[in-house]
Amino acid sequence: MKRTLMLGLLALCSGSALADCYTPTSALPPPAVANPPPAPVLVAPTPVVVITPAPANPRPMMSDDAKFATLDTSGNGALDRGEVSANSELVTRFRALDKNHDGKMSRNEYGMRNVDPAGGR
DSSP states (O other): OHHHHHHHHHHHTTTSOHHHHOOOGGGSOOOOOSSOOOOOOOOOOOOOOOOOOOOSSOOOOOOHHHHHHHHOTTOSSEEOTTTTTTOHHHHHHHHHHOTTOSSOEEHHHHHGGGSOTTSOO
């Protein structure tokens, strides 16, 4: 039986030596893939735009009258240096805004703080 098997293997190998005919499966190259998977496509990330809604209850801008009333803590209708001490801009410009140089800034003088001396606003 062994002899017949050996002869059959030799016949299959078509006359070549048995060692040339036998190849272990670990030595075979991997089988060819008919349709290899496509290479991954690198796509730049889409920029994210965040839109924040406006606040539900925006604070209305204070009028000049309301600002003046807030600063006039004495309620005498004029601002002195002590009342404007928390506002660095008014402290710096107090002398220039006090047009009649009485040491107080009236409501009219306070309203002139945003007027350009050249005539524009």
